[in-house]
Amino acid sequence: MSGDELLSNHLQELRRGTVVLACLLILRQPNYGYALLEDLDRNGFAVDANTLYPLLRRLEKQGLLVSDWNTDEARPRKFYRTSPEGDAMAGALTRDWDSLDQAFRALKGQQS
């Protein structure tokens, strides 16, 4: 395994859960698959389309997102938005992220 590959594996591990949190936060405003992908990308969360689309379905099944088909336009799109349960989950995950961030800062502060 080359160094690049090793790095990308570890980065993938590190980021795995962050996409979920980013989705739950962004989707407090209803949005559809492709636009969400671009939104995430613009906000610094690089995620592959083939990871995101199935993920949205899983979060919906878990009740963290709800969806509606919008057929007003020529191209029907499935709009997702964060449910109250999803909002609560986002709150819990954010708190955990913050405490991890603090823990990392403390760790680095001790060493310098």
Next chain:
Amino acid sequence: MTATLTDRYVTATVTRLPEARRADIERELRASIADAVDRRVDAGEDATAAEYAVLRDLGDPARLAAGYADSPQHLIGPAYFLDYTRLLKTLAAIVLPAVAGAVALAQVLGGAKVGTIIGTSISSVITTAMHLFFWVTIGFVAIERGGVRNPLTGQDWTPDALPDGTAPSRRARFGELIATTALSVVFVVALLISPYASPVRDAAGDPVGPLDPWLWDTGAVYAFAALVLIGLVTRYLRFYLRWQLSRALVILLVDLAGAAALIAAGATSHLLNPAFAEALGWAPVAVEWTHRGMMIAGVIVAITSLVEAYTDYRRRGVTAA
């Protein structure tokens, strides 16, 4: 009109999904692909090239479909993988040579030609290997899927479940399991081929089996072989699954049924072939004692099963309760 690349991509993805979910996922996937293509075309790309690039970025439809699927994407996961490969290797190392030896021996006794002996042995080893692989795999897949508690993630595991040092180690129990397997397989094979492979001949030179032909006429011998094999399966359940009262009772019943069959056959003098005893010149009292010996063996099997079930209950049932 021929199908577009997108059509082919969407079809390749949704045909891997459960029927009920296809329509909705297809509709969304088509919209997502079209959105992405539009974005590239707006940026000045040629429509065909844009479609090609979008699908390439989405990647292998099999991978995408796997993402949509909820079920596990493996037959035997990490919880059982080591047990699975170890059992397969050990069984292959023991059962295959045993089968080859037994088949070759039967052929030699039956007076077959060297070529036939080698050919039959090889083909029976291949058949046995396939069965071994198939059934062991099926067994572990059933354990994996069957909602049986996974020992690696078992949430209600406590240190109390650790072996206490007085109970036989897992390694020793595994050795016992493999020995039982080898014995059972050799026993069943010997049982089934005994009428054809017997060294004792009648006046016409045909083999005289040591066991009563009544057992074959009534099919009892197959029932008995099945009981032995089912008993063997229960040994595996006992080894790989946690103790559970209902399961322990079924296992005990199977063991007792085997013992009862042995006792019944002995009691009704339906074990030894009279012609076999006659050919060897046994006195009637020897025949009688052989049957009594079988009954005693049946009683011993029954007692051992009861004792085993009881110690299992004391050792694991009490901590599991």
